[in-house]
Structures are given as structure tokens and as C-alpha cells.
Amino acid sequence: MQHIRDESDFEQLPDNIPVSATIADIEENKGFIDYFKFVIEVKTKGHSKYLIYRRYRQFSNLHQTLEAKYSPGDQEKPGPNTCVLPSLPGKVYIGNKKEIAESRIPELNTYMKKLLGLPTWLLLDEAPRMFFYQMDQDSQHQPRALRRLRPPTRKVKTVKPPKMDLFSSPRAEAMFDFRGNNKMELNLKTGELIFLLRRVNADWLEGTVNNRTGIFPESFVKIIKPLPECDSEGEGGGHTYSCLRCCLLTPSGIETRDVCVQEDLTIQPTYKDLLSRMSDVFKVEDFALNYRDAEGDLIRILDDESVQLMIKQAKGQQGKIKRPVNQFPWELIVTMTSDFSVYNTSP
Template sequence: MQRQLREESDYDQLPDDVPISAHIADAELIKRFNSHYVFAIQVKQKGGGKYFIFRRYRQFYNLHIKLQERFSPENPKNVYTCELPSLPGKVYVGNKQDIAEKRIPELNIYMKKLLELSVWVLLDEDLRIFFHQTVKDSEHVPRSLRRLRPTTQRVKSHKGKEIVREKSEAPQAEALYDFTGDNDLELTFKTGDIIYLLKRVNDDWLEGILNDCTGIFPKLFVRIIKDLSEEALDAKEGRTGAHVIRCIYHDAHCCEIRNVTLRDAVPVHPDHTELLSLMRTEFGKEDIALNYRDPEGDMVRIIDNMDVELMALEAKVHSKVRRPDFAPWELHVTRKADLSVYNTNP
């Protein structure tokens, strides 16, 4: 069986219940006679199944010792050998919570490299027992999942309308390890790839672009070459950090400027319907249209969320609004039937 699995179709012949990836979602304190921390680990199987297991560092250590005895090249009796990844060492002094938190990224790397080893390692009995969900695991509900991939959406591209920054000026990172995304929302890359950063999703995940593909990935797997701008850092929660929108109302007889203050921060890409409703309330008129000025100075009508996103993208490069409490773009409000504000010349 092991010899057969060494052929090119190794992966296809593996059982569906073999673990292929694992990621620590959180570290939980177990209060007993001897209080200790366990790691809540989400495991993904080859067949697509996902579940949680809960393991102490001691169990990681015991597994590593058994795998060393069985697969270490230093033991001449071992028929199948491989170079095992390094396990973070034992720590005897220090705060237990700090130790557990520090171990999370190290153990994530260890599990990733471990599950990328040869198929005979994946079929090892002790390894499969370690990643197997016991009855006790299935009854244990994680208290929080703060390190799992956050919910997000892919960045839409606008053919012919994209704002392209000079690559030398763009925030970027170098991949330290290979990373294979679990789905279309996650970016796949190899060691050494240069990823251009779009935003910080949370403390553990970034969003970037590589070879015209956009997706999110763990910060742990890259080295930051040039960090995101302050604007991008403020937008990690989908907000600009600003609370004021500058609005310019155009009428046949006057042009009025208003600064509309919001209770919450202005979204990076506001919803068009909500923005329209806000302006109708602010100006007391129903028959209005929303617009922005493009880099050439022409008025462009906003009719959907894609136009709002394009307005925000262009504002990153051409914004004239400098105050940090103001949104980086200006909103121009006109009467819906007034087409005289648009440049219709070819």
C-alpha cells in the first residue's frame, strides 16, 4: 500500500478522511485542579469534511517524538524517512496565556508543514489519531473562533476603469511559505511570490492581489516589504475612519455645500441605496441623483454599488479632500432630470 501510494496518483488514492489542513482558531483556558490551555483546531479532510479538535501542547510534543522515532533519517532502521518540521520547544517559566498565544503561529506553521509531507506520514496511525475528532472533541463547543478566516467578498474589477498604481509604490509582501487557499476567497501563492496588498482584514489576515487574482491570506505566511498606508489600516473594518461626507448640491439657481456628519464612521464602499436615502433626507428632495467628479473634472452619475466602489478607488489617487475626519471623496447631488451637468461632447 505504501509503495503504491508513492506513485504520481498518491493524493487521489488517499482516503477521504485523511486530514490535509489544520488551523488554530483560538486558545482556551481549562480550569481544573491543574489549569492549562488547549488549542481549538479546525481540521479539514481530503473529502471536504471540517471539524474541531482540542489539543494541549503536550499532545503536540508526544506526537512529534513518535514521528521522529518512526521517520527520522538518523535512524538507520527506518524504511521510510523524511525531514520533519521543527516543533516549538517547551517553555517552563512565564505566563501561561502569553506562552499559549505565542505558540499559535508557530504551531500553525508546524501543522501546515506536517500535513504537506509524504503520504506515508499522512497515513501514520499516531498522526491520524492526533487529528481524529473524539467524542469529547465533538461535545466541546469552541468559546470563540477569532483566528479563523473572516467573512469577506472578492474585490470586483472594472475593465477599462481600474486605477493602477505604480508597483514600486504599492504596499507589498513576500511569501515566506507556500499557501493554498481553501476556496475562491483565499489567495494561493508559493514561496518567494510578491503579493500586492489591498487591505488588512483583521490582525491575522490580509487581502492582496497576485497574477490578477484577488484574495485573503494569513499574515503569518508573508514578510511585509512595504506596509499598507494609514488609510488602508483605518479601513481594516471596512471604514475610512472619517465621520463627515462633503456634499455639493447643484441646482439651476444655486450651488450649496453641506458637510453631513454621520454617527458611525463612513464605510469605504458605502451602499448606493443607503447613500441615496441619506441624501434625500438631508436635502428634503426625492427626485435627486448622486454623482462624483472623475479625474478629468466631468460629472459621473452613480447608479449602483459598482459606481460607488469606482468613486472610492479614484479618490485614493485623485482626492482633493485632505482632512482626516472627512471621507476621501466628495458627493455631488443633482436633480435626477437635470442632464445639463454632464459632459455629453464626444
């Protein structure tokens, strides 16, 4: 059965009701849990346009809510408060996350098109209205790219160095030649002056030289004037990155890593999130998470309460240990689960 909107019903809908939605791009969230979000351009009946950012599981939650309320189920004839819903692409458990997200775009676009073509009374339901509503975090988020909305002939605007008082701007000098591996990376020649735009993570910066903009490793340059410590976002719509110091402690030695995540320094991750992240970082199995207390003793983390205690104790030690401004005040130490010798005791 094909539902066709009644024109008079449609005219009575409020102007902020969405009438179309198209995925413009995908964006990766690199945090304690890595996942991809779909950047969706929504157009309303009142001709306004805005962007929202949704994960696949939010699509799934919406679909399950609508199915529970409106699906006719096994009924031969749908009732007045039932509706045949479009099919949602199923969950994929194995594979490259980026490739999975990219492959879902055509199906999700079709799903949204059919969903917004359903009877007007369903569009007034709270579930689809909240899904397509532009929340504060949506409006404050700056898209990194909108590949599917950009016309093929559109030129990407380059960021030029400031024209006034150049030598008061954050800048660096290239100490070695650097050749980028892709269009995002900036080619550098020894002696070139680079104007700094933002910090990408603990090791990479973004800057501009000779009207070319891109990212480059900090180790290849000498900082003449650093970026402001409070600078969290650059002109390119960059994101704040925080640095987590973590160590793998084994009988053969200590391996230290600085992991960059997009979460703010005030975040309290879950125990499960930390386990997943450390598994990705060190590629080990059957390990335990730990932290050092004020006396320097190793304390094993067992649950969310342990994480909360670790963060509380670390905040109490702030100021006593000098750290970069974007580094978490707590550190993780990964050990093997069976290794109780690190606690100066035995099981």
C-alpha cells in the first residue's frame, strides 16, 4: 500500500517539520570508543536547512520505537493507527568501520526519504521529530567536510596568512624537508615559515605556507611563536583534542604511549571504554588496568567506581605534577591480569 500525503493535511503541518534529509558526509569520532557519525542535511517545510549528526544506532532506536507503536505486525489489514514502515539496513558486526558507514549511505538516504513520505500524522510523532531536530550539539558542531553537498566545480578556499602584523601570529620554521603522503598533508622545505592555525593532536599541527594549507608533524619544525594554550579550535573547524598518557608494563620493560582523544579533559570514561581503548592501543589480551596512587603504589581498576576514584585522586594531585595543558591529570598503566608481582604481593 502506497501512502500519498493529502495536500490539505500537509499544508496544516508546522513549518519546522522536515520534508527531506540527505547524508552529506561521514565523520569519525576518535575517542575512548571510535565510531562514525552521519552528517545529515535536513530541509523543512518552511524552506530552512540545517545539519544534524547521527550514529547508526540512533537510526536503529528510531526504527524500533516506530515499529513498536505503528507497525501492523501480522495484521492482514492495517488499522487507522498503523503504518507500513520502510526497511532499515541491518547491523553489521564485522568489517572496517569506515567502509561499513560509507556503504550504508545510499540505504539510509532511501530510508529517510520513505520515512518522510509517510502520512502526516506519523511525522508529528515525537520520535521522528526529535531525531531530525537540530539540537544544541548539532548547531555548535562545525562540519569537517560536506563531500556529497559540494558541487564538482566548487573550489576549496585556501586559508591565507593574516595580512596585518604577521610576526605577532603563531608560526614555525621548517627545519627539514617534509613530503606529505596525501592532499591533507603540507609539503615543507627547509627554512620555510609556516603560519600555525591549530593543533591537530599531540604530534601534528595545521598551518599555511605560500597560500597552501595542510597538516604536518611538529617534529619537522621549530616553533617560533606557539599557538595560544587556550586555543581549542582553528579556522578549519578543528576539534579539541586531549592527550591520555598510558603505559604497558611487562617484565621486559615499559612501553609508553600518548593517545589523543576528542573528549574534553572533564570526561569520566567508563571502565568498559578504557578496556576497549587500551586493547586497541597495545594489541594485548588478558590485561588489567591500573593507576598509581599518591604514594606511588599500583592500584588495579575493576569497575566504574575504581575509575571515579582514580580521577578524584588525580585531581587532588593537580599542580604537584607538571603536565601539558591538554593532558588528562590521570594516567593508565596496563599490566597482565595474572601478574600480581607489580603490586609487590602474590595472589
